[in-house]
Amino acid sequence: MRAAVITSFDAPPVYGEHPDPVATGEHDMVVEVLAAGLHHLTRAKANGTHYSATGDFPLVPGVDGVVRDGAGRLRYAVLDDTNLGTFAERTVIDARRSVLLSDDIDPVRVAAAMNPGMASWVALRRRVAFREGQSVLVLGATGSAGGMAVQIAKRFGAARVVAAGRDTTRFKALEALGADRTITLDEAGAAADVDVVLDFLWGEPAAGAMLPMLTARADRSAPLTWIQIGSMAGATAPVPSAALRAARLRILGSGIGSVPPRDFIAELPELADAVTEGALDVHARAVPMAEIARAWTERTRERLVFVP
Incomplete structure (x- = not known):
């Protein structure tokens, strides 16, 4: 063959x-x-x-x-x-x-x-007790898996989905897929009060977004689950220690082995x-x-x- x-x-x-x-x-x-x-x-x-x-x-x-x-x-x-x-x-x-x-x-x-759909589907079904009415930030939404994550979060009943990415030319398409708001990576603080982050990037974008998001939360005692799915921006991220102390942040992964x-x-x-x-x-x-x-x-x- x-x-x-x-x-x-x-x-x-x-x-x-x-x-x-x-x-x-x-x-x-x-x-x-x-x-x-x-x-x-x-x-x-x-x-x-x-x-x-x-x-x-x-x-x-x-x-x-x-x-x-x-x-x-x-x-x-x-x-x-x-x-x-x-x-x-x-x-x-x-x-x-x-x-x-x-x-x-x-x-x-x-x-x-x-395959790209499975990434966010399994994360929301198997790595977190996601409930209808919660809100989601998709970090890296302008990629194909990120775009599917926007749709899948909505399918599972997300009340609000914020799509964050580098390619602003994709924002209108993401809104058509169900994103309630589109932001650039350096505007992550605007998504401060979400319940779940689906992170396809990791690296500097994730580390840079964490502290602004957490310190801007209206209620820092409200839990935020950060699900690390992909590493398109880097295999490691310099997570600031304050991010783990300033709010109820839980970081976990979703992929081969953890599921x-x-x-x-x-x-x-x-x-x-x-x-x-x-x-x-x-x-x-x-x-x-x-x-x-x-x-x-x-x-x-x-x-x-x-x-x-």
Whole structure:
């Protein structure tokens, strides 16, 4: 079969021949890959910048995708740590880590939306007891996962969603998606009285926003939960000590390890339904797998989805 293969952290993927996959486990099945998204997680695992990267090569990247099983059924599948990802004509999935999809879905749209949508969906469902009527700040809202977080927070009943980001040209689009207010990163104090922060940035933007937000809160004894989801602005953040003393701040993370696999899997069916029914807006572009070397480093607001 044909697949994209990476041989080192600093090497781009090369599309070529690769051995056919073989199912070995009780719940394993060989499937045909229809569409697989190029997510930040996929790149980070492949270049060694994600904490779950193993450095075991050769590697076929791809952490999820829309596949067709041996019975002809469509599935969305999430792969466990494996060297045979979804950037291939065929791969092996654990059927327990997949959900069945209807035959009329758009594989490219589903492959584009599930991974970035899962970030905020799981954070609000599994890492905090989020209640209808609470308010949310999305830090890094102008990225694709941040834009989906705005929609998902509203879907879960957020009374107010503040979207913060660098790219002010995206603000009108975020308002159309449900953001009640859009602000730049240095205006974070304007979101002082939210209940939850969904942070896709970390680094200096997060550290710089914390103290102004906390000191501007009308009631500093009211709890604020800061959920660290992504690190697009830096893997470390110089959090001021005063931020931890000046208010009831709780910082926690949401991702592989802090959320058990069973919790991720439990949320897949409802998220898949939301995506397939068109409730979540996503901008996807299909790219032939053979063009992966060119597309691997492309920077675009669209979610690139590889199709064999």
